[in-house]
Amino acid sequence: MKIEFVRRFIFWSLIGVYSILTYWMLWPYTPIVIQEPIKILNPGKVVKQGGFLIYELGMDKRMALPAVISKQLVNDFVITYSPIIGNLDIGKCVKRFKVPISLAADTGEYRFKWEGSYKVNPIRWVTVTVWSEPFEVIP
Numbered sequence: 001m002k003i004e005f006v007r008r009f010i011f012w013s014l015i016g017v018y019s020i021l022t023y024w025m026l027w028p029y030t031p032i033v034i035q036e037p038i039k040i041l042n043p044g045k046v047v048k049q050g051g052f053l054i055y056e057l058g059m060d061k062r063m064a065l066p067a068v069i070s071k072q073l074v075n076d077f078v079i080t081y082s083p084i085i086g087n088l089d090i091g092k093c094v095k096r097f098k099v100p101i102s103l104a105a106d107t108g109e110y111r112f113k114w115e116g117s118y119k120v121n122p123i124r125w126v127t128v129t130v131w132s133e134p135f136e137v138i139p
Contacts, residue, residue: 021123024121024122024123024124025123025124029063029118029120029124029126030062030063030126031061031062031063031065031067031116031118031120031126031128032059032060032061032062032063032067032116032118032128033059033060033062033128034057034058034059034060034114034128034130035057035058035059036130036131037130037131037132037133038055038056038057038112038114038130038131038132038133039055039056039058039132039133040053040054040055040112040132040133040135041054041055041056041096042054042135044136045133045134045135045136046135046136046137046138047101047135047136047137047138048101048137048138048139049101049102049103049104049105049107049137049138049139050100050101050102050103051100051101052098052099052100052101053073053098053099053100053101053112053135054096054097054098055096055097055098055099055112055132056094056095056096056097057094057095057097057114057130058092058093058094059088059092059093059094059095060091060092061088061089061090061091061092061093062090063090063118063120064089064090065087065118065119065120066085066086066087066118067085067086067087067116067117067118068083068084068085068116068117069083069084069085069086069114069115069116069117070083070114070115070117071099071112071113071114071115072112072113072115073099073101073105073110073111073112073113074110074111074112074113075106075108075109075110075111076106076108077106079102079105081099086116099112101137105137106137107136107137107138107139108136108137109134109135109136109137110134110135110136110137111131111132111133111134111135112131112132112135113129113130113131113132114129114130114131114132115127115128115129115130116128
C-alpha cells in the first residue's frame with residue numbers, strides 16, 4: 001500500500017514538472033511591443049561622424065521585467081555598443097534616445113538595430129529585435 005502511494009506521488013510529480021517545463025518553453029511571451037521601424041529624428045535623416053543619432057521608440061511594455069539592451073549600427077560593417085540594463089514601467093510610452101556616432105564610422109547608409117533580451121522565466125530568454133529607417137552618415 002505504501003509503495004503504491006510513493007509510485008503515484010512520483011508519477012504525478014513528474015507530470016507536474018513536465019507540465020511546468022513545457023509551459024515555460026512554449027508559452028508565447030510578449031514582454032514588449034515596439035513600433036517598427038524606429039523613427040530617426042535627425043534632420044533629413046543625416047548624421048555627421050562624431051555627432052549623435054537621435055531616435056524615437058514607441059513602446060508598449062507588457063511585463064515588469066528588466067531587459068539587456070544591445071544596439072548596433074549596420075551597413076557593410078557592424079558597430080556594436082556596450083549592452084545596458086533597462087527597465088521601464090508597464091504601459092505605453094514614446095521615448096527619445098541618442099547614440100554617439102564614432103568618428104571612425106564609414107560614411108554611407110546605415111540602419112540602427114535595437115535588441116532587448118528579457119528573462120521571462122528560469123529557463124528562457126525572449127529577445128525583441130527592431131530596426132530603424134535608413135539614415136545617412138556623412139563626414
